[in-house]
Amino acid sequence: MLYFTAMSDDNTLYEDLLRIRRFEEAVLDNFPKGVFFGTTHTYLGQEANAVGVLDDIHSGDIVFSNHRGHGHFLAYGGDIRSLFAELMGKTTGVCGGRGGSQHLQWQNFYSNGVQGGIIPIATGMALAEKRKYSDAIVIAFMGDGTLGEGVVYEALNMASLWQAPILFVLENNRIAQTTPIEMAVAGDISARFKAFNIMVRELDSSDVKEILPVAAELIAEVRSLKSPRTLILNTYRFGPHSKGDDIRDKHEIDQLRVERDPILIHAHRLDSNHKEAIELKVEKYIQEAFNQALADPLPDASKALTGSINHQ
Amino acid sequence: MPTVLYALNAALQNALASDERVVIMGEDILDPYGGAFKVTRGLSDSFPDRVITTPISEAGIVGIAAGMALRGLLPVVEIMFGDFITLIADQVINHAAKFRWMYNDQVRVPIVIRTPMGGRRGYGPTHSQTMEKFFIGVPGLRVLAPNTFSDPGDLLSKAIFEDNDPVLFIENKLLYLNTIHDSNRLSEFEFFEQTPEPNFYHHSKHNGTIADLSNNYAPTCMLSLRDAPPPVLTIAAYGYISEFAYQAALNLAYEYEVFTELVYPTQLSPCDMGAILSSTKRTGRLLVVEEGTHNLGWGAEVIAQTAENLGSRLLSARRIAALNLPIPASGPLEEAVLPGIEHIIQAAQKMV
Ligand SMILES: Cc1ncc(C[n+]2csc(CCOP(=O)(O)OP(=O)(O)O)c2C)c(N)n1
Ligand SMILES: [Mg+2]
Numbered sequence: 208m209l210y211f212t213a214m215s216d217d218n219t220l221y222e223d224l225l226r227i228r229r230f231e232e233a234v235l236d237n238f239p240k241g242v243f244f245g246t247t248h249t250y251l252g253q254e255a256n257a258v259g260v261l262d263d264i265h266s267g268d269i270v271f272s273n274h275r276g277h278g279h280f281l282a283y284g285g286d287i288r289s290l291f292a293e294l295m296g297k298t299t300g301v302c303g304g305r306g307g308s309q310h311l312q313w314q315n316f317y318s319n320g321v322q323g324g325i326i327p328i329a330t331g332m333a334l335a336e337k338r339k340y341s342d343a344i345v346i347a348f349m350g351d352g353t354l355g356e357g358v359v360y361e362a363l364n365m366a367s368l369w370q371a372p373i374l375f376v377l378e379n380n381r382i383a384q385t386t387p388i389e390m391a392v393a394g395d396i397s398a399r400f401k402a403f404n405i406m407v408r409e410l411d412s413s414d415v416k417e418i419l420p421v422a423a424e425l426i427a428e429v430r431s432l433k434s435p436r437t438l439i440l441n442t443y444r445f446g447p448h449s450k451g452d453d454i455r456d457k458h459e460i461d462q463l464r465v466e467r468d469p470i471l472i473h474a475h476r477l478d479s480n481h482k483e484a485i486e487l488k489v490e491k492y493i494q495e496a497f498n499q500a501l502a503d504p505l506p507d508a509s510k511a512l513t514g515s516i517n518h519q
Numbered sequence: 520m521p522t523v524l525y526a527l528n529a530a531l532q533n534a535l536a537s538d539e540r541v542v543i544m545g546e547d548i549l550d551p552y553g554g555a556f557k558v559t560r561g562l563s564d565s566f567p568d569r570v571i572t573t574p575i576s577e578a579g580i581v582g583i584a585a586g587m588a589l590r591g592l593l594p595v596v597e598i599m600f601g602d603f604i605t606l607i608a609d610q611v612i613n614h615a616a617k618f619r620w621m622y623n624d625q626v627r628v629p630i631v632i633r634t635p636m637g638g639r640r641g642y643g644p645t646h647s648q649t650m651e652k653f654f655i656g657v658p659g660l661r662v663l664a665p666n667t668f669s670d671p672g673d674l675l676s677k678a679i680f681e682d683n684d685p686v687l688f689i690e691n692k693l694l695y696l697n698t699i700h701d702s703n704r705l706s707e708f709e710f711f712e713q714t715p716e717p718n719f720y721h722h723s724k725h726n727g728t729i730a731d732l733s734n735n736y737a738p739t740c741m742l743s744l745r746d747a748p749p750p751v752l753t754i755a756a757y758g759y760i761s762e763f764a765y766q767a768a769l770n771l772a773y774e775y776e777v778f779t780e781l782v783y784p785t786q787l788s789p790c791d792m793g794a795i796l797s798s799t800k801r802t803g804r805l806l807v808v809e810e811g812t813h814n815l816g817w818g819a820e821v822i823a824q825t826a827e828n829l830g831s832r833l834l835s836a837r838r839i840a841a842l843n844l845p846i847p848a849s850g851p852l853e854e855a856v857l858p859g860i861e862h863i864i865q866a867a868q869k870m871v
Contacts, residue, residue, distance in 0.1 A: 269590075302623040312622035317589075321613045327579045328614060331586020331594075338542075339591065358610070361579025368574070 214423070215262050217476045220415050222485045223262075224470050227254045227278045229493045230287060231446070234277070234294065238450055242501060243294045247308045250278030252413070252445030255469035256378050257282035259418030260346060260438065263426065267343035269336070271329035272318035274309045275378075279348055283316045287493060291500035299503040303511065315343075323349070323356025326375070330362045333371035337433055344429045345373040352383020354392050354399065366435045367403040374422075374429050375400070375437040380444040385454050400437040411441040413467040416476075443467050523665065524695040526672030527558050527633075531595065534679050535566045538593065541679065544571045544580050545597030555599045556635050556695060577606040581632060585615040585685070588630045593679055601636030601689065602648045615685040616659035627683040631675070637691040637759060637810055638841075638857050643848035649811035649841070651689050655788035656820070661737075662788040664689040666761040667699050668740040669712055674785055677736040689787075691759035691810070707769075708742040713794060737786035739794040743779070744772050750780040751871050753798040755821055756808040757784055760858065764808050767863035775864075777871050787817055792824050799825050803834040804870050808863055813840035835870050839863055 215223070231249035238247065250257065257278040261270065264283075272279035280290060285301065293300030294308050301311045309320030319325050329347035336343040353359060354377075366373055379396065381388045397407040406428075408421055418440065425436045443463045447453035453460070465471075474482055521529070534541045543562060545554065549572045553560025563570035573580045577598055584594035598604055604611075615628045638647035655662050663678060663686060665671030671694070678686040702710045714735060742765070743750050756764040761783045771777040780798045784791040799805045805825050807818035818838040826833050839858045847853050 302621065302625070305623050306621045310621045312618075312625050317618075317622070317626075319614065321609065324582065324609055324614050327582025327610070328586040328589070330579075331583035331588075332590045333586075334583060335587040335590035335592045338587075358576075358578045358582065361574070361576035362582065364574055365576065365579055365583060369571075 214419055217473070218481050218485060220258060220262070221473055221477055221482065222489060223258045223282060224254045224415060224473060225485060225489045226287065226493070227257065227281050228470055229489050230281060230290070231277060233493055233497055235446065235450065237497070244296045245307050246449045247277075247294065248275040248449050249446045250275055252443045252463070252468070253378060253380065254278055255413050255415040255418055255473070256376070256440045256442055259415045260376055260422040262419050263423045264346065265342065267315065267341060269315040269329070269332050269343060269345045270317070271325045271332070271345060271347040272311070272316065273322070273325060273348055273350065273353070274320045275350065276309065276311060276318040276348070280311055280313070280316060280318070285311070285313055285316060288496035288499050289313075291497050292503050295500055295503070296505060297500060297503040298506045298511075299500065304506050322353045323359045326359045327362035327365070330366045330371050330373055333366070333373035334369055337370075337372050342430065344426065345371070346376060346426070347373060348376045348378060350383060351377065351379040351381065351388050351392055351396070352386065354396065360399075363400065363403045363405060367405050370434050372429050372433045373435045374425055375405070375435065377437060377439045378442050379439060380442050382444060382455070384448045385452070397437070397439055405435045405437050407437040407439060409439040409441070413442065413469045414472045415469055416473070520699045520701045522696055522698050523667060523671050523690070524556075524558060526670060526699060527675055527690065528560060530672035530675040531559065531562055532565065534595070534676060535562060535569055538680070540591065540593040541595065542569045542571060542587065542592055543595045543597070544573050544584060546573055546575055546599050548572055548597055554597060556692065558633070558690070558695070559597060577603050578610050581607040581610040581630070582614065584630045584632075585610065585618070585628050588615075588628045589618070589626055593629055595631045595633060595679060598632060598634040600646050601634040601650050602645050604634060604650050604654065604687070607632065608653070611654065611660060611685065611687070612657050616657050619684060620659055628685050629683045631678045631686045631688055633675070633688040633690060635692045635695075636689050637693060638846045638853055639693055641848055641850060641853065644845040647846035647853070649809070651687065651787060652811045652816040654687050655790070655817055657788070660685050660687060660788065661786065662687045662689065663737055663785055664691070664758040664787055665694070665785055666740075666758055666783050667694065667697050668702075668742070668761060668783050669738045669785060670699060674737060681736050689758060693759045697762065705742065707745055709745050711741040712738045713741070714738050735786065735791070737784070737791065739782060739784040739791060741794050741798060742768075742781040744768075747772065747778050750778045750802050752777065752779045752804040752806060752867055753782055753795065753802045754779050754806045754808060754863065754867070755782045755784070755795045757787060757817070758810065760808050760810050763858070763860045764863055767860050767867065770860070770864055771867050775868060777867055779867065790820055790824060792821070792828070795821060796825060796828050799829060800832065803832060805833065805836045806839065806863070806866055806870060807837070808839040808858060810857060811840060812843045813838060814843055816840060837866050837870060839866055
């Protein structure tokens, strides 16, 4: 089957990729200054995955993301200032500072920092949308290390049994925190999904224009056939797992930064005027958003903790 | 009056009939079997599309239910034995119960997780426990346990329709075949049923939070003997063991002239202290009875809060609970591990 997709133009794609790149760089650069709470997991090197997968989704579609979710959030259309503000624990943050980096919710975007636990929830959301006869589908992101969690397989089983309209996107960056895939994942990844009768497509690319049409095709299938699909994206994490905790060989990473950088790969497609204009625009925008978030107020704990859920 | 089983089953039937958003999920719940304890009997015959039998995947089912709830459905999940709520802990604590607050009140997760709990059926160490102590105190989760002194079906309906947040609904297995007490027929007793006043917890500066219990629908029953001298001891209990406390109270009054007031909350968490405190203020003494293991449980919290509130007006307090052991299968061993009527009577006598 062939699906028509209204793929974003090269300039837009470049801007989308670069927004994530510059955002994450700003996060890492500014962490030592003490402006953010907690920790972070940056998406450096994996930008083409989120941008490619989420380029063509409908407004009602649901995205469930994980601990490495800034890129997913921004590609979904999330606001840069409110993401900075969330990391800074500000009232203007995506969740008013309650969630922080790993716990975002905005429109139909959700993320949680517990490995694997989101997969049944995303599946349940897809089943609900199907029951409501809505057109919406779910896209759930997970990493290779998350394949170690048992609840993932419970969810895959039920997603297939009940034909949930969900696209599982497995971002295989070949490492989980410090554990290389060889030490954590036995056997074949795609076979895990196929065993549940979930069709799999696999790519080994950092080119947004290779990822995008395949994702769009899968999303269209999920939507029209009301059936789960998996997209395995072999990818590379350029940065540390969180901050300054990379134990990998630096030369290897430097080499990847040359060969597999989604920004460089895509930049060749732009003429230099456009490219520079976009770069200036993004840099300015990121800087402004950062400064605004920095100036935003911290919550007043005497007011912000009241109401809502049952305490005691 | 109907049995608890009948009342719960009817509540589920009515829920399915009255609202298309209700879906019921669990293991082996389809007819003709109708679930391990038959609470779901007849439901799938009437509503085949919305009664879903699931694989043996407790965590997965609860996750799926939470996802459905986030997207507008009203799922009710049955966990076949309460012992298995260990398997759903992450889905409840780190997901369903957390979402509303951590997402800045932008979402709601209206799920109800029902599960049969408790011993005295000889099912042995992994099918007889009282496990709710591991879930009470979880922020964002309401834990309810019906008894026969108020309507369990009504409580379940309210949990499904009037509560936007996750509920863990504990059904003691021995309650199922008991009939609900008709408050008019409890002729020897003064009987009050109250739902906590919304402003009761008002502002607990203590932990820096304000509890919004405006949506507190779970009743507490208070019973004291009619035309008797004023009670000198409050006995607080929940779930099936309320029956034991009731028998003990009669025995204490008629055999030993020890007059007690019984307080039976149906909401364990957030800890519903209203009636317990007001009763203990009158009696000065508090005996807490539960089927779970003795240490670090519901009773410990109830006594701690009472002590904090009453100070020296609390003359004495005690807990009756199971021994800190697994539940044995053999009848006499199981009986020796679990709290019984006799324990309540003895403790009460020592306290007054
Ligand atoms: C249940 C659970 N266990 C451990 C962690 C700590 N942790 C956070 S990210 C991570 C590695 C995840 O690896 P992977 O799934 O491959 O995703 P990646 O970080 O590579 O994107 C670990 C162990 C966690 N968040 N949740
Ligand atoms: Mg990984």
